[in-house]
Amino acid sequence: MKRTLVKETLNHPAEKVKVSGWVNTRRDHGGIVFLDLRDRSGILQIVCSPNIVKDVQEECVIEVEGNVQERPIKMVNPELETGKIELKAETVKILSQAAVLPFDLKDLKLSLPKLLDYRPLVLRNPRIKAIFKIEEKVIESFRENLKNSGFTEFQAPTIVASATEGGAELFPVKYYQYDAYLAQSPQLYKQILVSVFERVFTVTRAYRAEPSITTRHLSEYISLDAEMGFIDSWEELMDTCETLILSIFSDIQKNCSEELKIFKAAIPKVSEKIPRLKMREAQEIIFQRTGRDNRKEIDLQPEDEKEICLWAREKHGSELIFVTHYPTPKRPFYTYADPQDENYSLSFDLLCRGLEIVTGSQRINKYEELIKNIKKFGLEPKPFQFYLQAFKYGMPPEGGFCMGGERLVKQILNLENIREASLFPRDMERIDQRLSLLQPRTRTSSVRGKPKKQIKQ
Amino acid sequence: MKRTLVKETLNHPAEKVKVSGWVNTRRDHGGIVFLDLRDRSGILQIVCSPNIVKDVQEECVIEVEGNVQERPIKMVNPELETGKIELKAETVKILSQAAVLPFDLKDLKLSLPKLLDYRPLVLRNPRIKAIFKIEEKVIESFRENLKNSGFTEFQAPTIVASATEGGAELFPVKYYQYDAYLAQSPQLYKQILVSVFERVFTVTRAYRAEPSITTRHLSEYISLDAEMGFIDSWEELMDTCETLILSIFSDIQKNCSEELKIFKAAIPKVSEKIPRLKMREAQEIIFQRTGRDNRKEIDLQPEDEKEICLWAREKHGSELIFVTHYPTPKRPFYTYADPQDENYSLSFDLLCRGLEIVTGSQRINKYEELIKNIKKFGLEPKPFQFYLQAFKYGMPPEGGFCMGGERLVKQILNLENIREASLFPRDMERIDQRLSLLQPRTRTSSVRGKPKKQIKQ
Numbered sequence: 001m002k003r004t005l006v007k008e009t010l011n012h013p014a015e016k017v018k019v020s021g022w023v024n025t026r027r028d029h030g031g032i033v034f035l036d037l038r039d040r041s042g043i044l045q046i047v048c049s050p051n052i053v054k055d056v057q058e059e060c061v062i063e064v065e066g067n068v069q070e071r072p073i074k075m076v077n078p079e080l081e082t083g084k085i086e087l088k089a090e091t092v093k094i095l096s097q098a099a100v101l102p103f104d105l106k107d108l109k110l111s112l113p114k115l116l117d118y119r120p121l122v123l124r125n126p127r128i129k130a131i132f133k134i135e136e137k138v139i140e141s142f143r144e145n146l147k148n149s150g151f152t153e154f155q156a157p158t159i160v161a162s163a164t165e166g167g168a169e170l171f172p173v174k175y176y177q178y179d180a181y182l183a184q185s186p187q188l189y190k191q192i193l194v195s196v197f198e199r200v201f202t203v204t205r206a207y208r209a210e211p212s213i214t215t216r217h218l219s220e221y222i223s224l225d226a227e228m229g230f231i232d233s234w235e236e237l238m239d240t241c242e243t244l245i246l247s248i249f250s251d252i253q254k255n256c257s258e259e260l261k262i263f264k265a266a267i268p269k270v271s272e273k274i275p276r277l278k279m280r281e282a283q284e285i286i287f288q289r290t291g292r293d294n295r296k297e298i299d300l301q302p303e304d305e306k307e308i309c310l311w312a313r314e315k316h317g318s319e320l321i322f323v324t325h326y327p328t329p330k331r332p333f334y335t336y337a338d339p340q341d342e343n344y345s346l347s348f349d350l351l352c353r354g355l356e357i358v359t360g361s362q363r364i365n366k367y368e369e370l371i372k373n374i375k376k377f378g379l380e381p382k383p384f385q386f387y388l389q390a391f392k393y394g395m396p397p398e399g400g401f402c403m404g405g406e407r408l409v410k411q412i413l414n415l416e417n418i419r420e421a422s423l424f425p426r427d428m429e430r431i432d433q434r435l436s437l438l439q440p441r442t443r444t445s446s447v448r449g450k451p452k453k454q455i456k457q
Numbered sequence: 458m459k460r461t462l463v464k465e466t467l468n469h470p471a472e473k474v475k476v477s478g479w480v481n482t483r484r485d486h487g488g489i490v491f492l493d494l495r496d497r498s499g500i501l502q503i504v505c506s507p508n509i510v511k512d513v514q515e516e517c518v519i520e521v522e523g524n525v526q527e528r529p530i531k532m533v534n535p536e537l538e539t540g541k542i543e544l545k546a547e548t549v550k551i552l553s554q555a556a557v558l559p560f561d562l563k564d565l566k567l568s569l570p571k572l573l574d575y576r577p578l579v580l581r582n583p584r585i586k587a588i589f590k591i592e593e594k595v596i597e598s599f600r601e602n603l604k605n606s607g608f609t610e611f612q613a614p615t616i617v618a619s620a621t622e623g624g625a626e627l628f629p630v631k632y633y634q635y636d637a638y639l640a641q642s643p644q645l646y647k648q649i650l651v652s653v654f655e656r657v658f659t660v661t662r663a664y665r666a667e668p669s670i671t672t673r674h675l676s677e678y679i680s681l682d683a684e685m686g687f688i689d690s691w692e693e694l695m696d697t698c699e700t701l702i703l704s705i706f707s708d709i710q711k712n713c714s715e716e717l718k719i720f721k722a723a724i725p726k727v728s729e730k731i732p733r734l735k736m737r738e739a740q741e742i743i744f745q746r747t748g749r750d751n752r753k754e755i756d757l758q759p760e761d762e763k764e765i766c767l768w769a770r771e772k773h774g775s776e777l778i779f780v781t782h783y784p785t786p787k788r789p790f791y792t793y794a795d796p797q798d799e800n801y802s803l804s805f806d807l808l809c810r811g812l813e814i815v816t817g818s819q820r821i822n823k824y825e826e827l828i829k830n831i832k833k834f835g836l837e838p839k840p841f842q843f844y845l846q847a848f849k850y851g852m853p854p855e856g857g858f859c860m861g862g863e864r865l866v867k868q869i870l871n872l873e874n875i876r877e878a879s880l881f882p883r884d885m886e887r888i889d890q891r892l893s894l895l896q897p898r899t900r901t902s903s904v905r906g907k908p909k910k911q912i913k914q
Contacts, residue, residue: 003687020687022851039687040607040655059851096822098851120846123653136610150497153593155679155862157881158615158662159628159639161888161895171616173639174629175676176666176885178892182616182630189881196580198497205615205662209633219632222612230460230477230496365553386889389577394479394516394555405612424614424646428633431618432843435635438618 001065007041009068010082019044019087020063020095022124023056025106037064037087044082045071048089059098059105059124066090112417119424119432130259131421134252135222135409139203141251142224142403145244151226152197156186156204162383169209171219182207185402188387190227191334191363194398195390201226203405211428215417216302216355219426222405229396234336234346234362237399238322241350241358242274245320245403252412263413268319268352275312276322278344282308298327306354324348333377334370336362336399346399352411360401367391458522464498466525467539476501476544477520477552479581480513482563494521494544501539502528505546516555516562516581523547569874576881576889587716589880591709592679592866596660598708599681599860602701608683609654613643613661619840626666628676639664642859645844647684648791648820651855652847658683660862668885672874673759673812676883679862686853691793691803691819694856695779698807698815699731702777702860709869720870725776725809732769733779735801739765755784763811781805790834791827793819793856803856809868817858824848 004017021039033053035046046064056062066089077083102118103110108125115122122128143153160183163170171182185206193200206223226244231237249267252260260266277285283295286307294304300323312321325344328337336346347361364370370391374381381388406421419425424432431438461474478496490510492503503521513519523546534540559575560567565582572579579585600610617640620627628639642663650657663680683701688694706724709717717723734742740752743764751761757780769778782801785794793803804818821827827848831838838845863878876882881889 003689020853040609061851061853095853096848096851097824099824099849101850118846120649120652120843121850123650124850129653132611133609135612139610139612152590153596154589154880155592155596155660155662157677157883157888159664159677159883159888161890161892172631174631175888175892176668178888178896180888192577193580193880195577196586203612205612207616211633220614220616232460367554367556383890383895386577389575391553392556393558393578393581394518394553396477396518396552423611423650426614426616431614431616431632431635431637433618433840435618435632438840439635 003063005041006037006039006044006082009044009085009087012068013070013085014068016065016067016090017087018063018065019046021061023058023060023062023098026053026056026058035062035089037062042081045077045080045086046089046092047086048092052089052092055094055097056092057098058101060094061096061098063093063095064089064091112419113434116419116425116430117434123423127262128420130256130262131409131413131415132423134256134259134412135405135421135423137252137255138248138408138412139222139224139405141248142244143201143203144251145247146199146201146226149199149240151199151201151228152193154189154193154197154200154202156183156189156202156225158183158205158207169211171207171209184208185223186225187332187334187402188384190225190400191395191398192387192390194227194229194400195393195395198230198396199226199228213427213429216407216410217427218406218418218422219428221422224403224405224408225400226402227398227400229398231362231397231399234399237360237362237401238276238324238348241348241360241401242322245350245358246270248408249412260413265413267412269317270320271317274320274322274350275316275318276324276348277308278325279323279327280325280344282323285311298330300349305351305356309351309354312351320350320352322348322350331361333373333379334363336364348401350401352408353414355407355411357407357411358401358403360399362397362399365391365395365397367395460520462498463494463496463501464538466501466542466544469525470527470542471525473522473524473547474544475520475522476503477518480515480517480519480555483510483513483515492519494519499538502534502537502543503546503549504543505549509546509549512551512554513549514555515558517551518553518555520550520552521546521548569876570891573876573882573887574891580880584719585877587713587719588866588870588872588878591713591716591869592862592878592880594709594712595705595865595869596679596681596862598705599701600658600660601708602704603656603658603683606656606697608656608658608685609650611646611650611654611657611659613640613646613659613682615640615662615664626668628664628666641665642680643682644789644791644859645841647682647857648852648855649844649847651684651686651857652850652852655687655853656683656685670884670886673864673867674884675863675875675879676885678879681860681862681865682857683859684855684857686855688819688854688856691856694817694819694858695733695781695805698805698817698858699779702807702815703727705865706869717870722870724869726774727777728774731777731779731807732773732775733781733805734765735782736780736784737782737801739780742768755787757806762808762813766808766811769808777807777809779805779807788818790830790836791820793821805858807858809865810871812864812868814864814868815858815860817856819854819856822848822852822854824852 001018021037024036024038027034033048033050037044037046066087071086159180173180186204202225210217253267287293312318326347328345331345331347338344349356350358406418409421410418458475478494481493481495484491490505490507494501494503523544528543616637630637643661659682667674710724744750769775783804785802788802788804795801806813807815863875866878867875
């Protein structure tokens with residue numbers, strides 16, 4: 001007999017079917033046992049006599065044959081899609097036994113570190129699982145929207161030969177007899193490919209050896225990168241980014257209402273248009289509002305990002321805001337300086353509910369200027385020769401942006417910690433299991449010195 | 458004035474438009490200059506007077522305003538989509554100058570190493586570019602087909618804490634003060650997620666520190682991984698794989714006819730059903746056909762894979778063949794042994810035109826058996842504790858397979874070397890640039906010893 005998905009049993013009233021899945025709950029009522037069976041399509045109530053489910057406990061994987069029947073009216077469960085029916089079991093077969101659960105999987109009351117220790121098990125909880133359905137849809141929407149705008153998807157390499165955007169925060173790789181690194185971003189590759197496909201994007205992994213514990217950094221994260229040539233102005237980049245992010249939100253609204261409900265979350269609200277402010281203007285507003293004088297700082301601080309988002313919501317009814325014109329030395333070497341004031345760059349961050357979720361800029365597209373800027377940043381042109389070919393032989397005016405996949409999901413669902421938005425988060429203390437438990441500190445490491453661990457907000 | 462894509466000029470007969478792109482060719486005919494302008498949509502002939510294109514050479518990025526006009530009948534080019542029209546240029550603006558090309562970009566006659574040295578430039582060649590349009594479509598088709606079959610897409614981590622599938626061929630990463638590795642595959646994660654979503658897939662990067670130069674290995678490659686629970690039998694895995702691969706081929710046939718034409722390639726032919734043979738049967742057939750006696754070998758050799766593919770084509774008219782039942786010790790610890798003969802496993806490879814493109818198997822889904830097998834393979838259960846949670850608390854009968862993205866493209870287009878199918882191939886000698894030119898050998902490396910370099914076919 002072929003398996004029927006739980007949800008499809010609705011189409012088989014009074015018929016015999018075979019279903020299989022995990023035992024979500026077991027309730028014993030004297031001479032009768034109720035099981036809630038969970039599969040990828042939903043949950044179905046199974047009614048059986050105790051003698052056929054002797055060893056069946058929660059999270060057991062079972063296969064049940066029986067008859068679909070209507071529930072007595074007072075037993076109808078309006079919360080459940082299959083709430084009007086149940087399966088009267090004839091046979092129950094255990095496909096895989098489960099150990100006694102170490103905690104209540106349906107009512108999780110663990111600290112985040114514990115939740116991550118038990119990640120494979122905890123992912124079965126509907127609330128946690130919902131996070132990754134949202135993640136899947138965010139990425140799907142990112143792809144679909146860009147493909148519809150003439151972008152080509154490419155696969156970015158992640159092992160790189162040199163520290164392209166400055167040497168800090170890189171993970172070294174022993175690459176045969178050479179030294180290599182994990183890519184901080186697919187930046188140079190997406191630029192190269194603008195000279196081939198004009199418009200490109202990638203969904204890839206990026207790596208930062210962030211030597212601190214924060215609620216917004218991961219050592220390995222999902223980078224959603226886009227880059228486009230033949231722009232008329234750098235504002236076109238923000239326009240593209242704005243259209244894209246609003247489309248992603250609206251797709252999530254449309255396709256993930258169930259998941260949003262679990263988190264009592266609404267997609268970020270935007271007034272007609274996302275407000276745009278220069279960084280210096282933002283700092284001035286923050287100073288006026290709070291008396292906190294960061295007007296000479298060369299970047300926004302985390303508390304500034306929160307404050308300017310509050311301002312945007314109050315003043316413009318928008319939970320998103322573009323901050324532009326970051327100081328040129330604060331941005332990477334390939335960033336285009338503002339011709340009107342070269343101390344500032346044609347760059348932008350998109351902040352959402354207090355956190356940066358996108359960063360972008362126009363790039364230098366002329367070969368000689370790019371080489372000049374590489375040197376100005378104290379870097380050697382030699383390791384960039386490969387990349388520079390794309391510019392030497394004609395590169396249109398171009399720019400792009402990247403979104404942090406986990407940050408996007410975190411901000412949509414108002415999660416407290418970015419680790420919650422990563423299936424298998426990596427940070428300085430954890431690769432699945434806690435590293436301190438798994439590995440002794442190595443000799444190599446003590447030679448390299450132990451990075452300072454700081455607890456940041 | 459807004460930019461019009463080259464292809465769209467067809468919709469603007471006798472109108473003034475602005476186009477921009479790269480100068481594909483320049484032909485001077487006395488008082489008149491013909492440029493072929495290339496953008497992402499195609500190629501358009503520009504007619505101009507020499508004085509407005511003085512510094513315009515091949516691969517220059519230019520912006521042209523002018524009038525769309527019909528070509529004189531004898532000038533019509535049937536090879537070109539826009540072959541009946543041309544643009545009479547009024548103004549030509551250089552957006553980005555190009556250096557003199559180091560070789561003829563339209564008629565490449567370079568060795569593969571040279572082609573890779575010049576990768577960013579060479580990717581502009583239509584033949585090379587076509588390879589990555591095919592790659593994009595293969596991946597898109599993989600995703601769409603699995604999504605339509607109830608699979609959930611996930612993002613796999615690539616930094617792992619231990620050498621999960623045996624210690625060979627791993628790249629070590631200095632991970633803060635700990636040792637970590639680049640994942641050889643997302644295997645353990647996709648299995649974990651079967652206990653959450655039942656059916657999952659990922660498009661990810663995988664890494665093999667392959668200490669040899671072959672035409673079919675890359676150090677970093679695209680892994681297309683799928684895994685599914687609640688299988689009735691391991692043949693169901695092959696059925697799913699067969700349906701998927703044939704759908705991918707048929708999507709490529711449908712969407713990439715232009716690209717296939719450039720390579721004079723046809724998608725692999727299959728008789729009604731892909732033939733299935735046990736490895737021992739394949740070895741026997743090879744022995745009968747060639748006299749080469751590998752019947753006691755525990756794996757197929759590259760020349761065996763070629764020979765059995767020849768047989769499948771001659772005997773079954775199929776360019777694909779499943780080889781099954783590889784010896785249990787030859788497969789990873791999680792592979793299900795055949796209950797009828799435990800020396801062989803419920804595993805399969807799919808060979809295409811002489812090369813393995815997919816590998817898969819049923820997995821051990823019972824907790825105690827899995828632990829027993831980990832020990833039997835000489836491994837410690839401790840580093841697997843995280844993964845083992847998924848099995849401890851109920852895992853359905855399951856299995857899956859993975860496809861090598863670049864191998865698939867290589868075999869579809871009959872490319873000689875897998876490097877041709879990778880945008881930015883990494884091998885023991887190259888990360889974009891040749892490592893020997895870029896880096897001196899490091900002290901750390903000489904301590905570790907230089908891996909033996911072997912030239913394999």
